[in-house]
Amino acid sequence: MVRGCTGSVTSASTVLLEPRMVSKASCAAGPPEQLACMAAQDGTATGLAAGLGAGDGLGVRVGDGLKEAVARPVGDGLLRTAALPPGAQPATANIATTAASLIPTGNWNARARADVTPGIACTPFTISAPVSGLNERRVYRMKAALAVAAVVLVSGCADAPPPFTADVNVSASQTDSVGGRAQLVVNVTNTGPAIPHIGLTFVSADKWYERHTLTDPGGCTVATDYSALDCGDVAAGATAIFSITGTASQAGKFHYELELRELVRPFHYVNDHPNGADIQVWDETISAA
Numbered sequence: 001m002v003r004g005c006t007g008s009v010t011s012a013s014t015v016l017l018e019p020r021m022v023s024k025a026s027c028a029a030g031p032p033e034q035l036a037c038m039a040a041q042d043g044t045a046t047g048l049a050a051g052l053g054a055g056d057g058l059g060v061r062v063g064d065g066l067k068e069a070v071a072r073p074v075g076d077g078l079l080r081t082a083a084l085p086p087g088a089q090p091a092t093a094n095i096a097t098t099a100a101s102l103i104p105t106g107n108w109n110a111r112a113r114a115d116v117t118p119g120i121a122c123t124p125f126t127i128s129a130p131v132s133g134l135n136e137r138r139v140y141r142m143k144a145a146l147a148v149a150a151v152v153l154v155s156g157c158a159d160a161p162p163p164f165t166a167d168v169n170v171s172a173s174q175t176d177s178v179g180g181r182a183q184l185v186v187n188v189t190n191t192g193p194a195i196p197h198i199g200l201t202f203v204s205a206d207k208w209y210e211r212h213t214l215t216d217p218g219g220c221t222v223a224t225d226y227s228a229l230d231c232g233d234v235a236a237g238a239t240a241i242f243s244i245t246g247t248a249s250q251a252g253k254f255h256y257e258l259e260l261r262e263l264v265r266p267f268h269y270v271n272d273h274p275n276g277a278d279i280q281v282w283d284e285t286i287s288a289a
């Protein structure tokens with residue numbers, strides 16, 4: 001609070017000035033308008049100076065507590081205000097009120113101000129890792145798998161050889177005695193492409209070459225690993241007759257099932273169908289000697 005005096009050059013009378021109080025408040029950062037107001041206050045200096053009489057008397061200046069200034073009165077005794085420092089702004093943002101209008105609160109700095117915009121609270125949050133990269137990889141793998149499957153299917157269809165076809169007739173001995181002569185004759189007329197290593201394949205538990213001792217294989221060899229008689233190649237359009245002779249070695253009743261197929265990979269059957277290849281079936285009874 002400052003109490004000052006004033007006077008004139010022609011009069012010795014003095015008049016007391018009304019007490020004044022200067023206050024300034026700073027607030028938390030808010031909207032752009034409030035920031036502009038705060039910027040206007042920053043660096044503002046104002047105050048009152050009093051001088052009485054002439055000479056080198058010092059005047060005291062009260063400001064906002066941020067800066068100090070010295071008022072030097074001139075000889076006419078008039079009230080002078082100290083010059084503002086360079087860059088200072090006019091004291092338009094200060095609030096001046098009379099002492100009678102101020103009511104102490106004792107803790108006003110801690111109270112909420114209606115003209116102060118509350119700070120905006122920030123809530124921490126977590127951004128989950130992107131999954132688009134993982135989804136794109138899955139789609140790519142699926143597309144790659146489909147592409148490979150399509151290539152395999154197309155190549156398989158393009159490279160698939162024509163099926164083996166032939167007219168097949170089988171004749172065999174049905175009653176024999178142990179030590180007696182028995183015969184198996186297979187007549188093949190090839191009506192399709194060449195058949196490499198055509199095999200007389202037994203798909204039954206009884207195999208003719210196991211129940212007889214071969215005396216004339218008819219140009220074939222036993223291929224035990226394939227349960228077959230390997231009779232060599234049959235050219236396209238050719239007719240082959242495989243006459244196999246043997247001696248009955250075991251007494252009993254036997255059941256034979258015979259199919260024809262190539263004995264090299266991919267082991268395609270002759271006269272193959274969705275439900276299986278053509279099969280030749282017969283029974284044989286071998287009596288004891």
